[in-house]
Amino acid sequence: AQKVTQAQTEISVVEKEDVTLDCVYETRDTTYYLFWYKQPPSGELVFLIRRNSFDEQNEISGRYSWNFQKSTSSFNFTITASQVVDSAVYFCALSEETNYGQNFVFGPGTRLSVLP
Amino acid sequence: DGGITQSPKYLFRKEGQNVTLSCEQNLNHDAMYWYRQDPGQGLRLIYYSQIVNDFQKGDIAEGYSVSREKKESFPLTVTSAQKNPTAFYLCASSSRTGDRGAEAFFGQGTRLTVV
Secondary structure (H helix, E strand, C coil), rough: CEECCCCCCCCEEEEECEECCCCCEECCCCCCCEEEEEEECCCCCCCEEEEECEEEECCCEECEEEEEEEEHCEEEECCCCHHHHHHHHEEEEEECCCCEEEEEEEECCEEEEEEC | CCCEECCCCCEEECCCCCEEEEECCCCCCEEEEEECCCCCCCCCEEEECCCCCCCEEEECCCCCEEEECCCCCCCCECCCCCCCCCCEEEEEECCCCCCCCCCCEECCEEEEEEE
16 A cells, blocks of 8 residues: 655754655555645645656755655655744655546655744 | 635534535646645545546545535535544645646645534
């Protein structure tokens, strides 16, 4: 069965520190997609990145970077020079193909608190 | 602006009542989803729909019902059979056309409380 694990329930850092959020997944599919979402206090999930299973290149977008390693089934997310506005719950998700269509399996989330 | 609109933002239900949560999207997406989020937990799938007039149960469908009469609308009814409905409900949509790995876009959520 598909599964996403985010072992870190809560992380607290001081502003300007770097922080890495871990994500480990399990899937039986050979082609799959991984996602990261941010949930600020307002509640709406905001899409951050999508990565397909054939693209293991790391990605950088501003202060955000993602490290995808198929060998360890991990898709970790690093925020460099964290800011208070980064405080949110972050979810890693895996796309799942069912007989009916695409579904998303979410991890339990990591709550990040960035302290001034 | 294109997006997903959920209403109401807050909803209070008395024991034994059915309530309906609205979800409308103007993104022309084929697929729509309902998730439930409990405090400190991830998202659990209630129902999802890939096309009009068709939908499938997710992991926790008991006590819930949906309809998909229009492409842009996917309302969720929380019935009296749902024993513990207090939670945050999120609606999402995604485009399936030509992109199997399309990301999901989410609404602002509805917080349902049983009083």
